[in-house]
Structure formats: C-alpha cells, structure tokens
Amino acid sequence: MDTNSAIAALSALSQSTRLDIFRLLVRHEPDGLPAGDVARHLDMPQNTISAHLATLARAGLLTSQRHSRLIVYRACLSRLHDLMLFLVRDCCAGSPELCTPLIATLSSCCPSPESCS
Incomplete structure (x- = not known):
C-alpha cells in the first residue's frame, strides 16, 4: 500500500x-x-x-x-490488512522489535486475506 x-x-x-x-x-x-x-x-x-x-x-x-x-x-479484509501493516511496518525507528508482536498478530489473524477487486 x-x-x-x-x-x-x-x-x-x-x-x-x-x-x-x-x-x-x-x-x-x-x-x-x-x-x-x-x-x-x-x-x-x-x-x-x-x-x-x-x-x-x-x-x-x-x-x-x-x-x-x-x-x-x-x-x-485484504485492504484492511494492508492498511494496518502500512501503519505499523516502519514503526519504532531504531527498535523494530517493539512492533513485532503487533505485526505478528496482524499477520496471523489474516494469514492470506482474500483479494478484493
């Protein structure tokens, strides 16, 4: 995104x-x-x-x-998934491990979100 x-x-x-x-x-x-x-x-x-x-x-x-x-x-849901990852992917400059649990949760709740067209 x-x-x-x-x-x-x-x-x-x-x-x-x-x-x-x-x-x-x-x-x-x-x-x-x-x-x-x-x-x-x-x-x-x-x-x-x-x-x-x-x-x-x-x-x-x-x-x-x-x-x-x-x-x-x-x-x-795939758009929501992409938006949430966009918001947190580059967070915590210098300490990305702080966001790792959130990114893992987002990735596991929708492991393969269906595509929207």
Missing part, C-alpha cells in the same frame, strides 16, 4: 457512519449485507447509506456484487 491509498482509506473511515458501516460489514464476513440491511442495522435512510457505501468502495474498503435485484456489500 502506498501513502495515497492509505490516506484515501483513512479518510473514508474518519467519518462515524462510514466507520460503523465498515465495522458492521466486517462482522458479517464472508457473506456481506445488502445496502437495505445495512440501512436497517444502522437505522438510517437507504440513500444516506448508499452515499457512504460509495465512498468506502472508492477507497477500496468494500466490494459489491449484484445478486438479482440486490447489491451485496462486503468488507475488503
């Missing part, structure tokens, strides 16, 4: 509704949720949710797939 991609992802997540949507979709992996279900879970109008879903998708944090008349959204 490069700096611009990280900024786009962090910017998308820096709004409370979008963060709530992303966390909800992470909890519903691997099946995802249709936009209407996301709106119901968060008790918000569907058109508001759709705008937030589009922002998260543009940042590469969500994928969508049409199933008949429904569009099902899924969290892109």
Whole structure:
C-alpha cells in the first residue's frame, strides 16, 4: 500500500457512519449485507447509506456484487490488512522489535486475506 491509498482509506473511515458501516460489514464476513440491511442495522435512510457505501468502495474498503435485484456489500479484509501493516511496518525507528508482536498478530489473524477487486 502506498501513502495515497492509505490516506484515501483513512479518510473514508474518519467519518462515524462510514466507520460503523465498515465495522458492521466486517462482522458479517464472508457473506456481506445488502445496502437495505445495512440501512436497517444502522437505522438510517437507504440513500444516506448508499452515499457512504460509495465512498468506502472508492477507497477500496468494500466490494459489491449484484445478486438479482440486490447489491451485496462486503468488507475488503485484504485492504484492511494492508492498511494496518502500512501503519505499523516502519514503526519504532531504531527498535523494530517493539512492533513485532503487533505485526505478528496482524499477520496471523489474516494469514492470506482474500483479494478484493
């Protein structure tokens, strides 16, 4: 992940509704949720949710797939994985061993995150 991609992802997540949507979709992996279900879970109008879903998708944090008349959204766990590693990979200048446990935990929780396209 490069700096611009990280900024786009962090910017998308820096709004409370979008963060709530992303966390909800992470909890519903691997099946995802249709936009209407996301709106119901968060008790918000569907058109508001759709705008937030589009922002998260543009940042590469969500994928969508049409199933008949429904569009099902899924969290892109590989993008989250890459973002987290980007944030900690170069940490602790001069003492990288301080971040080793965190990097190991991130690597083991998602050993081969599925790719998002």
